Amino acid sequence: MSVKKKILIISDTHRQFTYLERLHETIEKPDLILHLGDVARDQDYIQALFECDVDMVEGNNDFFSGLPGEFTMHIGNHVAFLTHGHGYSVYNGTDRLLRRAKAMGADIAIFGHTHCPMMEPREGVMLMNPGSISSPRQSGRQHTYIWMEVDENGEYRADIRVVE
Numbered sequence: 001m002s003v004k005k006k007i008l009i010i011s012d013t014h015r016q017f018t019y020l021e022r023l024h025e026t027i028e029k030p031d032l033i034l035h036l037g038d039v040a041r042d043q044d045y046i047q048a049l050f051e052c053d054v055d056m057v058e059g060n061n062d063f064f065s066g067l068p069g070e071f072t073m074h075i076g077n078h079v080a081f082l083t084h085g086h087g088y089s090v091y092n093g094t095d096r097l098l099r100r101a102k103a104m105g106a107d108i109a110i111f112g113h114t115h116c117p118m119m120e121p122r123e124g125v126m127l128m129n130p131g132s133i134s135s136p137r138q139s140g141r142q143h144t145y146i147w148m149e150v151d152e153n154g155e156y157r158a159d160i161r162v163v164e
């Protein structure tokens with residue numbers, strides 16, 4: 001597979017950059033960073049650190065940020081729906097998020113907010129949450145992100161990775 005595009009997916013950085021900086025020192029340069037919200041003030045810093053665009057949605061702690069609450073984008077042959085997730089009550093499951101992603105014609109739904117990583121196919125939609133690289137809440141509390149690579153055929157592979 002020849003990689004055409006590398007996307008770093010992160011969320012809920014909440015002004016804490018220790019693990020993000022560590023990650024920056026060890027990974028190859030992404031072509032794009034997707035940030036699933038919280039907090040908007042981190043966008044400029046991350047953009048400067050990685051020297052690449054950071055596309056971001058508004059989190060529940062991002063007041064008057066001017067960021068979109070959600071958007072869709074093409075990733076290779078796929079359509080991804082991005083939102084922080086608080087508007088879809090993701091703490092109580094992914095039903096509402098899934099319904100909205102389908103309505104938007106997406107086969108990938110990327111969200112944050114829970115600070116718990118997830119990679120799970122459900123009814124034709126791949127649900128992805130990078131967790132929080134700064135303040136993880138899942139058991140074991142590993143500092144996680146998602147690394148995604150898109151190939152020349154428009155297919156992607158994505159996996160949850162840990163910053164040690």
Ligand SMILES: [Mn+2]
Pocket residue numbers: 012037038059060061084086112113114
């Ligand atoms: Mn949040």
